Amino acid sequence: MGKEKKTIFIVILLVLTLLSLPAYSCFAAQKVLKVGDFNPMTGPGAFWGTSAKKSLDLAAENWNRRGGVTVKGQKYKIEFIHYDDKYKGEEAVRVVNQLIFTDRVKFIVGPLASACVLAAQPIIEANKVILICNTFAGKELLQNKPYTFRVMAPPLHASPAFFTWLRREHPELNSCVHISPNSATGWGSTQGDNDSCAHLGINVLGSEFFEPGTEDFTPILVKVLAKKPDFLSIAGTPGSSAGLLIKQARELGFEGRIIHTGHLDPDDVGDIAGWKNIEGILTSTPAFEGPLVPQKAKDLSAQFIAKYGKEGAAFAMLFYDYLNVLCWGIEKADSLDTEKVRVGIESLDPVHTILGEGYWGGKKFYGQNHQLIWPYMFTEIRNGKTEVVGFEMPWEMPVPQKKWR
Secondary structure (H helix, E strand, C coil): CCHHHHHHHHHHHHHHHHHHCCHHHHCCCCEEEEEEEEECCCCCCHHHHHHHHHHHHHHHHHHHHCCCEEECCEEEEEEEEEEECCCCHHHHHHHHHHHHHHCCCCEEECCCCHHHHHHHHHHHHHCCCEEEECCCCCHHHCCCCCCEEECCCCHHHHHHHHHHHHHHHCCCCCEEEEEEECCHHHHHHHHHHHHHHHHCCCEEEEEEEECCCCCCCHHHHHHHHCCCCCEEECCCCCHHHHHHHHHHHHHCCCCCEEEECCCCCHHHHHHHHCHHHHCCCEECCCCCCCCCCCHHHHHHHHHHHHHHCCCCHHHHHHHHHHHHHHHHHHHHHCCCCHHHHHHHHHCCCCEEECCEEEEEECHHHHCCCCEEECCEEEEEEECCEEEEEEEECCCCCCCCCCCCC
């Protein structure tokens, strides 16, 4: 065999040998990082849960497009395991047990329902699983909870900023009644909103709580409208319930402002409440168009809409940074050990959110800096869409509190 032929033969033999070897012997199969999520995919909070799921999946897709999250030089592909908690605490406990003991996840990202998070949190904390959540729950969510982080600013922190802005921009609004579900979400939003109003000189005429699933709000509305409030505050009320409440309030003749310091997407409530009836509602539901919105947020919103459509896009994008926080913390720790990842997340400074720079705060209130303080957006529903009307940073310390229920 000639020298040239022999060389070609050797090259071919090497190629065939490499192709015949198991994949792991020449190209290490990419490892997988399983991340859990539980949210309402059905029931009264389904719009919130399904929208959040899409945003979390989009964030995972973008991380995976870049190769995944890196630990000690090894790339990990992110795979979400989503479960429906049905907006029920007992169901959240069931699916969290499955996530931790069957699916073997060490990281849970995205839960938003306070009752569900609080019900499942003892299991999560006891097993040293990192939890990055939303929820409107109060001090109990983060106090003595070393593995829990909250990205969204709840009413305790966001409401003072919201009503500071409201007093400046709408000084004619001097009295209110708060209506919320009789749940941890409703209690937290009532506490934050009413504390802020009272602190800033807005007269709180009363607080009313309805049972989740209520469809007839007439008895509550007749009672509160007799007090002639300048505005109704309904933070904590999920979209389907909010739609009915708004519709019935307008039918009873209420012409004042309606304010939802949480997230009230027009797509979620317009058909139920009537599009004319939601005009002028002030909320913190995000919008991603206009001169006040950072370009990064606009680009991600456009990507979301291209993939999933416009429905729920505004609300969904608020969840995009939840996975980022986890992955940045993992890469900073260069470990998947939850003790080290916890420290990695805590040491992120600043936190580069899609709406601007944020930081971890809340130590004076919770005993640890596990509350993310980042730019808070105020919007108004105009012509069936949310439009940005301002930004404020949430208050790290809540205003003085009293019991409102």
